[in-house]
Amino acid sequence: MGETLRKLFHITFGAIIAISIYFLGRDGGLAALLAMLLAGMVLIQWKLSGFEEKVIDFFLSRMERRVTIPGIGALMFLLGAILALSFSKTEVFAASVLLVFALGDGASTLVGLKGNHRIFYNKKKTWEGTIAFFFAASAASVFFLGPAALLLSLILAFVESLPIPIDDNFTIPIAGAILSYIL
Amino acid sequence: MEFATGASSAEMYFVLACFGFVALLFSQNRKAMFIAVILATVSIPVLKNTLNEDRPCIGWASCPDDAGMPSGHSTLAFIFAAGSLGSPAFWFFFPASILVGFSRTYWGAHSLSQVAAGAGLGIALFFISQELLIFLGEVKRQRTHWKVKRFVKMKRLAARRKQVKKHG
Numbered sequence: 271m272g273e274t275l276r277k278l279f280h281i282t283f284g285a286i287i288a289i290s291i292y293f294l295g296r297d298g299g300l301a302a303l304l305a306m307l308l309a310g311m312v313l314i315q316w317k318l319s320g321f322e323e324k325v326i327d328f329f330l331s332r333m334e335r336r337v338t339i340p341g342i343g344a345l346m347f348l349l350g351a352i353l354a355l356s357f358s359k360t361e362v363f364a365a366s367v368l369l370v371f372a373l374g375d376g377a378s379t380l381v382g383l384k385g386n387h388r389i390f391y392n393k394k395k396t397w398e399g400t401i402a403f404f405f406a407a408s409a410a411s412v413f414f415l416g417p418a419a420l421l422l423s424l425i426l427a428f429v430e431s432l433p434i435p436i437d438d439n440f441t442i443p444i445a446g447a448i449l450s451y452i453l
Numbered sequence: 454m455e456f457a458t459g460a461s462s463a464e465m466y467f468v469l470a471c472f473g474f475v476a477l478l479f480s481q482n483r484k485a486m487f488i489a490v491i492l493a494t495v496s497i498p499v500l501k502n503t504l505n506e507d508r509p510c511i512g513w514a515s516c517p518d519d520a521g522m523p524s525g526h527s528t529l530a531f532i533f534a535a536g537s538l539g540s541p542a543f544w545f546f547f548p549a550s551i552l553v554g555f556s557r558t559y560w561g562a563h564s565l566s567q568v569a570a571g572a573g574l575g576i577a578l579f580f581i582s583q584e585l586l587i588f589l590g591e592v593k594r595q596r597t598h599w600k601v602k603r604f605v606k607m608k609r610l611a612a613r614r615k616q617v618k619k620h621g
Binding site for chain 2: 296297300301303304307308311312314315318320339345346348349352353356357435436437440
């Protein structure tokens, strides 16, 4: 239940950020993300120092994985959004990368947990999860990018399935930003 | 507004760097911070040349020649802010990073989005460095939940206080 709720929040949060970027533009979007990032860092520091707040504790107790830093998942997602928006060629492409990441990653975890067919180069992931990533990501980004969304989703689904020791909150936005100059 | 990256800003950054050096003694993750600084030093010029975004001060007398995206000062400052999360040094590094970012926009050296990109890049580089160190076996991955860790820390502190009280 915790992982499902966490991924549903990940999808909703990511979709809200992507749509906000589409309307706020690059500068406004980055300013809003910076404000959220700074507030998040202060909250993490306060939580580590023993600060208690009912609403925050409610979310942390239900959606957090077993981690050493409270709220690190949300912080990583914000960092990914900043990297995508800063280094993509256009804000429309950045918003698409974020939609791909939010919906694709969420769908891949939700479907992949029930999958049985392990990927030969990464035993931690399943083919079902990767295919779910591709379909969810394509459906989300095709409205912004047209046919290029299929290629973007396919490449990012492959990147997500790779056994890279770096958090996929970084690898997918960075790969998306690089693709914005190629596609 | 006149562009001022001369003595005033150099002095401010020097003072911040001195305090930062002392604050480093109180923070963990120094190895990851060092690797992140190296990664930043390598990646910032590449990103600046690739993105080639103008600075707000372009055309002013003492505006730097290179491109503005992302802000190198903010990247370096936020590496230390991220690295000191969970330690008392955070309360120095975090306001100092904000001050550095603010000064870059105030003096026209960078726009707010360039500072935001620098901050995001700095924090991301720190976490990437930490994960690389764990992957290479240089640092052990901590698996203790933050609540348990805090509880153990509080218990140890209480025991130490009790001992100090007992022995005067």
